[in-house]
Amino acid sequence: MTKLSRIVGVGSIGLLFLIVLMPTPRVASAAALAQLPPTATAEEQRIYEAFRAWITAQPPAGQADDNDIYRRYAAFLQSQGKSAAEAAATVEQLRKIGDRAEIERWNRILTAPKPGFNTSPNAFLVEMVKGVRPGRALDVGMGQGRNTIFLAQQGWDAVGFDPADRAVAAAQQQAAQLGVKITTRVARAEDFDWGKAQWDLIVISYVGGREFVTNVLQSLRPGGMLLIEGFHRDATKTQPIGGAVVFDTNELLKLYSGLRVIRYEDTEAVADFGLQKVRVVRLFAQKP
DSSP states (O other), X not given: OOOHHHHHTTOEETTEEOOTTOOOBBOOOHHHHHTSOOOOOHHHHHHHHHHHHHHTTSOSTTOSOHHHHHHHHHHHHHHTTOXXXXXXXXXXXHHHHTTHHHHHHHHHHHTOSSOSBOOSOOHHHHHHTTTOOOOXXXXXXXXXXXXXXXXXXXXXXXXXXXXXXXXXXXXHHHHHHXXXXXXXXXXXXXXXXXXXXXXXXXXXXXXXXXXXXXXXXXXXXXXXXXXXXXXXXXXXXXXXXXXXXXXXXXXXXXXXXXXXXXXXXXXXXXXXXXXXXEEEXXXXXXXX
């Protein structure tokens, strides 16, 4: 199972959960699809949703060790009236479910008839690539492809990845309808081959950033650019947002100090996820 800290790491905005599990460009090969976990059943989804509701309400401390989290959850279940045997059985089911329920959640969110997120390309991305000579771009955690497709429309060789297979398929379908080509993978960030000196642009929009520093620095070409947008810590004062997409003041500048800052913003804006006006942070930087 994916590190539980990745689930806790993003938390929720209303009914919408943002997690770092996402990133997955897709080439819809049989081999790639064969590696996907099967869809979670309704019962598994119910068990997982209850667990997720509990885990996202936990304080940050002590979230990194999966076994400890399961022990704490078992204790919680017993405090709610379950027997020790019932609690142990639930935890065992959660271990077997693995990533399937989280992927299924994102498939539902990203392909919902009435999306709870901005389906247009990220405004900061649109502004910052204006006039930039297109090259090879990577969209980390592409979701339903809003940014990948936009880049392809601007002439970029656009690649995106995300573990939500139905969302990635929807991106390919939309791209085909619009007459543009995108390259996609169904994959998690830790399973995707970022390569070395491959990208002229890497986009990380509301899917984290701390955990990708080494990948970004190694895979950007000299002169290549990084664009990140996420929440400022202040945004968590009015709504629950998991830590993976939340950054402290100037944290992005410190994380990517090896890059030349072209533009950094710490401002109030309507966030792409949650669609509420909150404090957000944005970085556009270049590899020397």
